[in-house]
Amino acid sequence: MTKSKAYIGFITPGFILYSLFMIVPLGFAIYYSFFNWSGLGSMECIGLENFKRIFFDPRMSRIFNNALGNNFRYMAIAVFVFIPLQILMAYLIHIKIHGHNLFRLMIFLPYVISPSIIGFFALLVFDPNIGILNNVLLGIGLNQLVSSWFGNPSIAFYLLVVVIGWNGIGVGMVIILANMKNIPQDVVEASIIDGASVWQRFWLVELPFLEPSIINVVVLSSIFALTQFDIPFIVGGLNGGVNGKLDFLNLMFFRYTFGDAYFGETALGFGAAISVVVFTIILCIAILQKLVFSRLFKR
Amino acid sequence: MKKTMVFFIVCLLAVGVLFSAGQKVVQDGEPVVLSIWEHTPQFELPLRNTLERFMELNPAIKVEYEIKTPDNYLSLLTTAIQAGEAPDLFWHHGTATTDMANLTRQGALMDLTDHIDVSKYSQMSRDKVTWEGRVYQTPAATIDTRAAFYNKDLFEKHGWSIPKTFSEFEDLLGKIKAAGYIPLSLAGRDNWNILFLFEPILAAMYPDWIIDAAVGKARIDDPRVISAMNKMIEWAQKGYYGEHFLGVDEAGQYLSFSRGQAAMTVAGSWTTTTLINNNPEMKIGAFQIPTQDGQKPIVLTYAAGFSVYSKTKHSEEALKLANYLTSIESQQIWVDGLGAIAGLAGVNSGSDLANEIADANLELESFYNIMVLYHAEGESPTKVWEEDNPKLFTGMVVPETFVKTLDSMMDYPGL
Numbered sequence: 106m107t108k109s110k111a112y113i114g115f116i117t118p119g120f121i122l123y124s125l126f127m128i129v130p131l132g133f134a135i136y137y138s139f140f141n142w143s144g145l146g147s148m149e150c151i152g153l154e155n156f157k158r159i160f161f162d163p164r165m166s167r168i169f170n171n172a173l174g175n176n177f178r179y180m181a182i183a184v185f186v187f188i189p190l191q192i193l194m195a196y197l198i199h200i201k202i203h204g205h206n207l208f209r210l211m212i213f214l215p216y217v218i219s220p221s222i223i224g225f226f227a228l229l230v231f232d233p234n235i236g237i238l239n240n241v242l243l244g245i246g247l248n249q250l251v252s253s254w255f256g257n258p259s260i261a262f263y264l265l266v267v268v269i270g271w272n273g274i275g276v277g278m279v280i281i282l283a284n285m286k287n288i289p290q291d292v293v294e295a296s297i298i299d300g301a302s303v304w305q306r307f308w309l310v311e312l313p314f315l316e317p318s319i320i321n322v323v324v325l326s327s328i329f330a331l332t333q334f335d336i337p338f339i340v341g342g343l344n345g346g347v348n349g350k351l352d353f354l355n356l357m358f359f360r361y362t363f364g365d366a367y368f369g370e371t372a373l374g375f376g377a378a379i380s381v382v383v384f385t386i387i388l389c390i391a392i393l394q395k396l397v398f399s400r401l402f403k404r
Numbered sequence: 405m406k407k408t409m410v411f412f413i414v415c416l417l418a419v420g421v422l423f424s425a426g427q428k429v430v431q432d433g434e435p436v437v438l439s440i441w442e443h444t445p446q447f448e449l450p451l452r453n454t455l456e457r458f459m460e461l462n463p464a465i466k467v468e469y470e471i472k473t474p475d476n477y478l479s480l481l482t483t484a485i486q487a488g489e490a491p492d493l494f495w496h497h498g499t500a501t502t503d504m505a506n507l508t509r510q511g512a513l514m515d516l517t518d519h520i521d522v523s524k525y526s527q528m529s530r531d532k533v534t535w536e537g538r539v540y541q542t543p544a545a546t547i548d549t550r551a552a553f554y555n556k557d558l559f560e561k562h563g564w565s566i567p568k569t570f571s572e573f574e575d576l577l578g579k580i581k582a583a584g585y586i587p588l589s590l591a592g593r594d595n596w597n598i599l600f601l602f603e604p605i606l607a608a609m610y611p612d613w614i615i616d617a618a619v620g621k622a623r624i625d626d627p628r629v630i631s632a633m634n635k636m637i638e639w640a641q642k643g644y645y646g647e648h649f650l651g652v653d654e655a656g657q658y659l660s661f662s663r664g665q666a667a668m669t670v671a672g673s674w675t676t677t678t679l680i681n682n683n684p685e686m687k688i689g690a691f692q693i694p695t696q697d698g699q700k701p702i703v704l705t706y707a708a709g710f711s712v713y714s715k716t717k718h719s720e721e722a723l724k725l726a727n728y729l730t731s732i733e734s735q736q737i738w739v740d741g742l743g744a745i746a747g748l749a750g751v752n753s754g755s756d757l758a759n760e761i762a763d764a765n766l767e768l769e770s771f772y773n774i775m776v777l778y779h780a781e782g783e784s785p786t787k788v789w790e791e792d793n794p795k796l797f798t799g800m801v802v803p804e805t806f807v808k809t810l811d812s813m814m815d816y817p818g819l
Contacts, residue, residue, distance in 0.1 A: 143502070144482040145510045164788070164809075233648030234589070234660040256593055256651025258798055342593050343475060344791050347650050348800045360791075363479035371478055 131384065137377035144373040155378030169379075172345065172352045173386070175262065179353075180330035180390075182266050184323055191277040191322065192315065196307060198278075199285045209282075213275035223272045224339025231255055231264065231340075255340050261350040269336055273329065277322040284318035285311065320398050324391060331387050334359070354383045435466040436721045439491035440710065442469060443477040446674055447495075450741030457737055458728045465721045478503070485512045485713075492716040493725060498532040498541050498708030501776060505535065507711070513540040514712040519723045520730045525748060529706045542709030542726050545735035545748035546674075549702050550600040551761040553661065553679060554668045556687035558585065564667075566689075570608050570696045577644045580667045589666030590645035591657040592797060595790045598636075599772055601670045602793070606632040607701040607768050608693040614703075618769035620778050621818035624785075625811035633796060633803035640797050650797060662686065673761050677743035680757065690760045702764035705773060706747060775810065783813035 138155055142148040158165050194212060198205045215223065230237050231254035239251045255261050288311055296310045334355040337345070343360050345352025362376025442451050448471045455467045470491070472480055484490040490512065497503040507513050517539045522530050525543045533541035559565070562583055567573040580587040591597040607614060609632050616622035639645065646652070646660070661669040662683050670693075671679075679688055692700045709729055712722045728734050732750045739746050743754040745762045753759050775785045788809055795801035 143506055144479070145485065145506045145512070147509070168791070228653065228656075231651065232653070232656045233651040234586070234646060234656050234665055235663065239648070251648070253592075253648030253651035256648060258800075342653065344595060344794070347593060348795055348798050363476060371482055 134377045134380050134384075137374050138381045140374040140377075142372075142374040144371045148374070151374075155375050156382070158375065159378060159382060168349065168352070168357060169354075169382075171349045172354045172357045175349075175351070175353050176331050176333065178262070179266060179269075179333060180327050182270075183326040183330045187270055187274055187326065188277060188319065188322055191274060192281055192312075192319070194274075195278045195282040195285055196311075198282055200303075209278075212278060215272045216275045218272070220272060220335040221339060223268065224336045227255075227268045227336070227340050255351070256347050258348045258350050261341070261346055265337060265340060265346075265351055268340070269333070272336065277326060280322055281315060281318045284315050288314040316402055320394075320402075323398075324394055327390055327394065328387060331383070331390065354379070354386075358383065435464050436718050438465060438467045438493065438718055438721055438725060440467055440469045440725075441477075441481065441491045441494040442471050443495050444474050445471050446678060447471070447742065449677065450738040453741045454729070454734050454737045457734070458725060461728070462721075462724060465724065467725060485510065488715060490713045490715070492718060492722045493710045493712055495710050496541070496708070499535060500532060500705070500708065500773065504533075504540065508535050508540055512711075512714055514714045514716070514719070514722075516540060516542070516712060516723075516726055520727050522730060524732075524750075526706070528704075529747060532706050532708045541711045542729040544707035544709045544738070545732075545746055545751045546707045546739055546742060546744040547747035547762075548705045548707055549673045549745065549761060550604050550670060551673060551690040552588070552604070552668050552670050552693055553675075553688055553690045555661070555664060555666075556689045558664065558667045559689070566691050567694060568698055569694055573608070573693055577639065577642075581643060585664075586646040586649075586660060586666035587644040587668060588639070589652070589657045589660040589669040590649050591652045591654045592640075592645065592650035593652065593794060594654050594657075595793045597654055597657060597671070598793045598796075599789070600672055602632065602636055603703045603771050604670060604693045604701075605636055606771055607703050607766075608695050609635060611695060611699070611701050611766055611768055614768045614771070614774075616818075617771075617774045618777075619818050620816040623811055623816065623819065624775070624814055625807040629807055630803045633806070637796055637803070650794070658682070673745055673758065674742060676755060676757050676761070677741070680743060680755065688757060690757055692761070692764045695766075699766045700764040701766040701768050702762070703768050703770050705770050775814070778814050778816055780813055780815035785810045785813040788813065 137148075139150055139152060140148040141151045141154070159169050160166055194208075198209050202208070218226075228236070233239055233251075233253040233256060236254070238254070242248070242250045252260065254264055292314075293306065293310060296306050301310065332355055333353045337351045337353050337356055338359070340346070341351030341356075343356070345356055345360075358376055358379040361372055361379060363371055440451075440455070442448065448469075451469055451471075455469060459465065459467060478496075481490065481494055481496070485507075496507060499505075504513075515538050520539065520542060522533065522539055522543050525545070529543045529545070530539075533539055533543045554566075562579075564576060564579060567576050577587040588601070590601055606629065610628040613622050613626055613628040617624070617626075640649070646666070652660070657669055658671070658675070658679065660666045662679075676690075692702050694700055710726065712719070712726050716722045732748070735746075735748060735751045738744075739751055739754045739758075741754070743758055745758045746753045753762060772786060772789070775789060779785050792801045792806060792809075796803065796806065
């Protein structure tokens with residue numbers, strides 16, 4: 106192998122593994138999406154019927170739009186609420202506020218707990234009859250605040266966002282914090298000498314340096330928001346909670362693809378169509394974000 | 405030195421020969437290992453007891469069981485069959501759902517017709533395991549139903565008695581609520597527990613509709629079904645399931661009953677052992693919600709057993725196990741382990757509580773099974789029911805439109 110072709114040797118193992126576990130399954134998912142197939146027995150080619158059902162069947166499109174809407178709502182909260190919070194927390198730790206080490210540990214700790222366990226904790230706290238929260242509220246006489254929590258359609262979604270946020274907010278914070286530690290100190294010191302306030306220093310000097318980590322956190326948070334499954338499944342059940350308030354695309358995919366033993370029904374063809382749609386949405390959003398960021402931070 | 409070396413080599417060879425001979429003896433004496441899958445932890449105890457007895461009787465066969473969870477059982481089984489790696493025996497729904505049709509079409513099930521004797525079982529039980537005239541599954545002697553479980557201590561303390569009519573039952577709910585308890589704990593976010601409450605209400609209010617619908621002669625959008633749904637919703641509005649039942653899951657439903665917060669809960673008969681084992685100090689009773697004229701209707705579904713994988717490498721041993729699973733002895737162990745109601749002559753119900761549950765005089769088909777039996781080709785009313793029934797309580801779905809949607813997915817043979 107000539108020196109100029111050496112890269113092929115480095116790329117090949119990764120490329121083979123990536124193709125085997127990503128490209129090939131994706132190809133199969135696209136292929137199956139054109140079939141009516143339970144996963145067993147004969148496969149009936151039905152063209153685009155599965156996709157038509159997702160988008161145009163009145164009932165199915167309602168379920169799909171509701172789930173997609175929940176994904177987008179969560180993504181918006183993740184990007185516009187969680188990321189500013191993550192930057193703020195990272196900054197507070199960076200400037201070493203009192204107790205910053207404990208603060209960092211407290212924020213990051215929930216991330217090391219499995220989402221399934223987090224979901225279980227949430228049930229222990231928020232169960233209307235036996236949960237800790239209602240019992241505490243009743244115990245201190247705040248009966249008017251007692252609620253069915255995840256069973257209350259007006260607050261269930263936001264409660265879920267809080268639980269997921271508590272679980273994962275530390276990751277973005279750590280990424281941003283790592284970036285903050287690499288900001289050239291001479292620039293920061295120069296701004297101090299020039300008389301910049303703490304706010305000016307952060308906004309005008311340090312924040313622009315955080316561009317790479319913020320872009321990463323935005324992309325990762327968006328993908329995470331569009332692939333929600335475990336905690337909504339545990340706290341809301343397979344059918345997406347009360348009035349579908351906790352329904353997400355992945356939950357819908359699981360419900361229709363595998364059903365459950367009681368349903369006695371699996372629909373791998375239809376499920377494959379849902380997965381193709383979800384993949385396309387994620388891909389489009391990732392491309393859109395890339396375009397927006399490349400324009401926004403164009404130098 | 406040379407002699408010593410030779411001596412050592414000879415010794416090593418001798419030990420090697422003896423060891424390999426010993427290994428051969430162990431291999432010959434090793435039992436054949438069968439694998440079996442069950443779909444829910446609730447059936448672990450009866451399965452374990454049954455298999456232990458089978459292995460006692462057949463020391464040359466070892467059976468290893470795996471308990472899966474209902475939410476992914478079918479997908480795991482399907483994947484295993486596709487990969488040619490399915491267990492030797494596995495549970496499925498039989499003809500109650502599309503399981504049997506799919507699995508036989510795929511050639512995944514061994515034809516057991518000439519290998520097991522199902523003649524002693526009832527016709528309903530045999531129907532559950534028979535497809536196109538051939539038997540593909542072991543039948544089960546357990547009858548599944550739903551019942552109102554109640555806390556006997558609370559009933560005694562407050563002087564409440566088991567209702568004899570539907571009106572008395574409604575009055576009782578009011579009295580319990582007035583006494584500060586949850587009359588009927590209910591998992592409002594779990595569509596299955598809502599079904600298990602709705603079916604006894606429908607059976608108690610309109611048994612005549614179920615009798616007609618069971619033979620395809622009554623529509624689902626019948627005013628009687630709407631009326632039963634409205635009754636279930638009315639009880640929610642009166643707070644009979646607790647003020648915040650919409651956020652309660654199945655575990656929460658049982659726990660509030662166990663902790664004495666709820667005086668009653670309506671649940672499946674298969675939960676009997678779970679309720680007894682988790683509440684050893686609690687005196688639990690059970691009854692069927694009565695009709696207005698004092699009848700005691702019971703919604704019945706027959707359970708199904710295990711199929712033998714058509715590609716099993718141990719067909720002789722697997723058939724031996726299938727045969728045992730069909731026997732009276734095995735069924736008695738199963739019924740005892742589950743505390744279930746027996747549906748086969750020679751098998752006694754598993755507990756006093758099971759006998760209380762079975763104290764009924766009107767056997768009725770399940771509402772869910774009616775949807776399974778008479779759904780139109782390519783339609784799945786059960787899925788719509790499962791997705792939307794909790795929405796009845798929030799008003800997002802109203803009974804009139806809900807039953808219309810279900811009805812549009814049905815094909816009634818008697819109409």
